[in-house]
Amino acid sequence: MSQLFDLSKAIMNERIRAGRMMVIWPLLAMFILFSTWGLSDPKANLPSGLVIDSAYDVMYASTAFIIFSATMGAVLVSFDGISRDRISGVLEVKLSQPINRKVLARSMVIGHWAAIAIPVIVLNILSLLIIWYRMNSVPNLDELFIHFLANCLLLLWYTSIQLLASSWARDMGSSMAVGLGTWMIFTLLWLVLTTLVAGLMGIEIADLTSPEYLRIEAIVDLFSPNGVYHHMLEWPLAESGRHIHPGMTSLAAIIWSLLPVYLFTSRMAKLTP
Amino acid sequence: MDKSNPIQESLAAHCNGWHDFSGPMESILSLSDVTYRHQVRDTSTWKPWVKRDGAGIHSIDLEIKKGVILGLIGPNGAGKTTLLRVISGIFTHDGNIDKSIETRRSNIGHMPEQVRWEGRSTVAETLTAMSLMHGSGGDVNKLLKRVGLSSRSDLILDNLSQGMRQRLSLACALLGDPKILVMDEPLNGLDPLAQRAFCNLLKQLASKGVAIIISSHQVAEMADLVDRIALLHHGQLLIEGTINSVKDALGLDADEVDLVDMICAATGIDPDDVSMDLSEDSMLPFKRLGVEEE
Secondary structure, eight states, rough: HHHHHHHHHHHHHHTTTTTHHHHHHHHHHHIIIIHHHHHHHHHHHHHHHOOSSSSHHHHHHHHHHHHHHHHHHHHHHTTTTTHHHHTTTTHHHHHHHOHHHHHHHHHHHHHHHHHHHHHHHHHHHHHHHHHHHHHSSSOOOHHHHHHHHHHHHHHHHHHHHHHHHHHSSSSSHHHHHHHHHHHHHHHHHHHHHHHHHHHHHHHSSOOOHHHHHHHHHHHHTTSSHHHHHHHHHTTSSSSSOOOOOOHHHHHHHHHHHHHHHHHHHOOOOOOOO | OTOOOOOHHHEEEEEEEEGGGGOOEEEEEEEEEEEEEEEETTTSSSOTOOOEEEEEEEEEEEETTTTTTEEEEEOOTSHHHHHHHHHHSSSSSSEEEHHHHHHHHHHEEEOOOSSSOOOSSSHHHHHHHHHHTTTTTOHHHHHHHTTOOGGTTTSSGOOOOOHHHHHHHHHHHHTOOOSEEEEESSTTOOOHHHHHHHHHHHHHHTTTTOEEEEEEEEHHHHHHOOOOEEEETTTTTEEEEOOOHHHHTTOOOSSSHHHHHHHHHHHOGGGGGGSSOOGGGGOSSHHHHHOOOO
């Protein structure tokens, strides 16, 4: 356990000081802090009739920006987690060490995840201070727990998917392509896929707010990390209109947490340089 | 291949006999009939997941003895790196090795060819992370001093020269005081002074009982360093012994022989007929694979 913790810490330290963090930190700061500042303005005029009347509503609405920035940060931190070491020859040194490959894989997941989760958590805490300053209220403990849990899990899902993809890639180009490709599918193209599924099931897709479409969207979202993330964030909301049982969301979250990590761990067990 | 070639007959006799060698040194690793084939994509089918056996090493018998420096010599693609990776427990193999993969990983220090250490971590931090993977908990500062990096321990990896990177790779290989040191072309990229320092360190380690296996395609640079050599060609171990015994077996009487002389003597190819066409020098002296080569 100590080896897992110490190694995870060493990997996190290495990744958190990488040059790319000079890009990721400002990106995250602008998306998370600026969105919170804007959304917590009582005079803010939001699109789609969005009404924000509580501290948690601000946090919930700001996750639309976290989805873009934090997940992109996870991609940028982890997309070459294995492939860079493979190209430089460092992977061969690592694979020749007597450490249990499963422990090595788990420490890589934890180390890479922590390297992006810590900045996101710090900025989320700062955004809480902004909400408190602007609205003179903060979300209650249950809401905060769900918000932080959902953020941490979302980053874990992206990190493990990226590391798995990186273990397949033989060069930086394909590593980048796979990393960005997965991010684009779940972040940008999922709406297209959802409307396609709805259309195939005979549901009118002209009205994206109809109960039938929302129902299909909720189900399809269980197959996307971003969708499960939003399902979790909807738990404290009085009425989300999507009617997915929390048990289903929890099950999807557990599968998303375990499956990519399991696949990555299995892959590491037989990885060659 | 000329099966009646007298050199090859003598070579085959010599190779059959080398297993009987019982020197004063204690054997610490024994390979018997070890085979490994790389899995390569089969371009003859539309199924991208289909793979077939590619190049590799075939039926290698080798004994590693305590305190002996063994030079693995062979041309590009001979299987030197593959054999070293099998020995280090990075590749899983067919055939027998008398130590398990776990035991080998614990007791063998592996130094790959020209590792490009990069990033903003310092030398000391990188070695500390590697020692965590090794689980040895050894003294990192002592190790850095041993490879001459103690004054550079705070340098970040991006700022290291090639020689320093080689030293860091060596430090990683020395973690946990290995019984066997496996090194892939360790002298590549080093200036003559650093090469000499490297060789002195290796001799010092061997005198303390560490078995060392070094791969190279340069016979001359190995001559002063190694106690024995093993000649590999097309994944097969052609001959193993002291340089003089190998030269005798191959019928080479010159003081300085190079790899081309050895390969040509072993395979029966005329040195003037060596061409860029790989199929020209693909003859194997006494073993047939029975499978399609890559």
